[in-house]
Amino acid sequence: MTLNFAPRLRAPVFTLAASVFLVAAYNNSFWQRFLVATGGFSISNLPMLAATFLLLVLAFNACLSLVNYRFVIKPVVIALLLATSAATYFMNQYGTQIDKAMIQNVVETDVREAGELFSMKMLLTVGLLGVLPAILVARTRLTFAPRGRHLLTNAGVVAGSLLLAAGILLLFFKTYAPAVREHRELRFLLTPTNYIQAANGFLKQKWAKPQVVAPLGRDAAKGVTWADQAHRTVTVLVVGETARAMNFSLNKYGRNTNPLLSQQPGLLNFSNVSSCGTATAVSVPCVFSALGRENYSDTKAHGQEGLLDVLKHAGFDVIWRDNNSGCKGTCARVAYEDWSEPVAGDPLCNSEECYDEKLLERLPELIRTAKNDLVIVLHQKGSHGPAYAKRYPPGFGKFGPVCNTNELEKCTQEQITAAYDNTILYTDYFLDKLIKLLRQSSADDGVDTGMMYFSDHGESLGEKNMYLHGAPYIISPPEQRRVPFMLWFSDRYAERFKIARGCMAARTSQSFSHDNVFHSVLGMLDVSTAVYNPALDMFNACTHG
Numbered sequence: 001m002t003l004n005f006a007p008r009l010r011a012p013v014f015t016l017a018a019s020v021f022l023v024a025a026y027n028n029s030f031w032q033r034f035l036v037a038t039g040g041f042s043i044s045n046l047p048m049l050a051a052t053f054l055l056l057v058l059a060f061n062a063c064l065s066l067v068n069y070r071f072v073i074k075p076v077v078i079a080l081l082l083a084t085s086a087a088t089y090f091m092n093q094y095g096t097q098i099d100k101a102m103i104q105n106v107v108e109t110d111v112r113e114a115g116e117l118f119s120m121k122m123l124l125t126v127g128l129l130g131v132l133p134a135i136l137v138a139r140t141r142l143t144f145a146p147r148g149r150h151l152l153t154n155a156g157v158v159a160g161s162l163l164l165a166a167g168i169l170l171l172f173f174k175t176y177a178p179a180v181r182e183h184r185e186l187r188f189l190l191t192p193t194n195y196i197q198a199a200n201g202f203l204k205q206k207w208a209k210p211q212v213v214a215p216l217g218r219d220a221a222k223g224v225t226w227a228d229q230a231h232r233t234v235t236v237l238v239v240g241e242t243a244r245a246m247n248f249s250l251n252k253y254g255r256n257t258n259p260l261l262s263q264q265p266g267l268l269n270f271s272n273v274s275s276c277g278t279a280t281a282v283s284v285p286c287v288f289s290a291l292g293r294e295n296y297s298d299t300k301a302h303g304q305e306g307l308l309d310v311l312k313h314a315g316f317d318v319i320w321r322d323n324n325s326g327c328k329g330t331c332a333r334v335a336y337e338d339w340s341e342p343v344a345g346d347p348l349c350n351s352e353e354c355y356d357e358k359l360l361e362r363l364p365e366l367i368r369t370a371k372n373d374l375v376i377v378l379h380q381k382g383s384h385g386p387a388y389a390k391r392y393p394p395g396f397g398k399f400g401p402v403c404n405t406n407e408l409e410k411c412t413q414e415q416i417t418a419a420y421d422n423t424i425l426y427t428d429y430f431l432d433k434l435i436k437l438l439r440q441s442s443a444d445d446g447v448d449t450g451m452m453y454f455s456d457h458g459e460s461l462g463e464k465n466m467y468l469h470g471a472p473y474i475i476s477p478p479e480q481r482r483v484p485f486m487l488w489f490s491d492r493y494a495e496r497f498k499i500a501r502g503c504m505a506a507r508t509s510q511s512f513s514h515d516n517v518f519h520s521v522l523g524m525l526d527v528s529t530a531v532y533n534p535a536l537d538m539f540n541a542c543t544h545g
């Protein structure tokens with residue numbers, strides 16, 4: 001190559017070429033892992049793999065087109081080539097994924113340690129995959145159309161690329177959704193997005209102000225119905241996982257998924273309740289906050305106390321029992337018990353996880369020996385996918401044949417739904433067992449007991465070719481947003497809080513949402529505080545006479 005070498009390229013062609021190069025040259029770690037996640041290489045997989053390649057090229061090209069301007073695009077691409085070649089070296093050499101912690105490691109590595117990371121192999125990789133293509137880019141002479149036409153072309157390329165990418169995404173959604181969910185490492189392997197995202201996260205964390213949690217409802221106190229209390233109360237809030245309302249026979253589903261709850265006297269089933277978000281990380285902090293869906297943001301929710309804190313201020317003891325992946329900050333200032341770790345030889349656990357029934361272990365003892373009024377949150381593993389068949393013990397495989405793999409593309413919609421319905425059948429058993437246990441505690445130990453159950457969000461099982469959950473709320477299908485909601489009280493619990501069952505039963509088909517939970521729990525337990533909004537209390541005028 002002589003220094004006179006100076007190819008000419010039109011700017012839109014240049015970004016496309018750079019995108020192809022980024023996807024093809026640097027991503028062998030990603031492709032290897034992606035093959036594993038999608039069932040290995042085969043001829044029948046070829047169209048999907050080719051489409052995935054195209055999808056990534058289109059996405060990268062859309063991003064590069066946003067900065068496709070004279071004096072901007074070349075430096076950007078050169079920086080990308082150099083940084084991505086280094087990232088590729090580390091991923092290949094150390095088998096590492098690049099995330100926030102990795103960036104922190106690199107930034108905080110001292111010079112001596114850094115020296116050990118440099119090697120001939122690194123110089124070679126960065127030289128061949130970084131410096132050489134960077135020189136080529138530097139020598140390339142880009143031609144730009146006149147200003148107006150260039151802007152129009154850029155906009156067209158961005159829109160066209162995104163549209164085509166969205167088409168591919170929809171076409172292979174059944175393959176992508178479980179692959180990305182079960183193999184979260186994929187997004188840490190796809191470069192250059194991995195280190196850009198990681199660096200962004202690292203800087204955000206570094207510059208974030210220390211979190212000060214604003215107090216909420218410090219004025220909370222037990223209301224008048226508590227004045228002549230003869231018994232302790234225990235209120236259990238069950239937070240379900242991925243249970244969608246429409247697959248409960250209590251909500252008129254075709255299969256009998258609620259053989260036990262449908263026989264449970266006094267159970268109130270609300271059929272028209274929607275969730276705050278379509279993913280656990282949104283719904284759980286949102287439902288326990290006073291913000292409501294419209295005002296909710298992750299930062300606001302973490303910067304302010306929530307329902308469990310208000311209950312604590314009012315004098316309740318609060319315990320969070322978890323068989324899921326934690327309480328997403330909502331239980332930061334109350335007792336927390338992790339029950340998700342499998343115990344060897346325990347019939348309620350398999351080698352990887354425990355069934356939800358585990359959450360009920362030693363619960364009667366806890367209720368009996370508590371000294372104070374108690375609120376217990378049980379956080380289920382519920383119907384978490386895509387491996388639905390792993391969520392229930394063998395005895396609950398009533399519907400079938402079921403999908404036994406997390407590679408949903410290998411299953412029919414009927415098999416996926418059958419496995420999912422078995423998880424609902426198991427939740428039916430779990431809630432029924434809990435209610436029986438609470439009724440027993442009420443009879444044996446003189447404790448007034450009540451239960452509220454709701455799920456965090458729903459699930460798509462192939463409707464409109466969508467699977468799992470997490471769709472952006474405004475375009476999310478009702479399958480992901482409509483959640484089950486149930487209430488049960490012992491007779492004395494209903495009596496002491498003067499809960500008019502008939503009045504509440506008349507509201508079971510009204511439209512409610514997660515926004516109602518915060519105020520309904522306070523209302524139900526007769527907690528008086530300035531943050532309580534009676535207009536959002538589902539049971540307002542049905543309780544306390």
Ligand SMILES: [Zn+2]
Nearest residue numbers: 242279280456
């Ligand atoms: Zn969830």
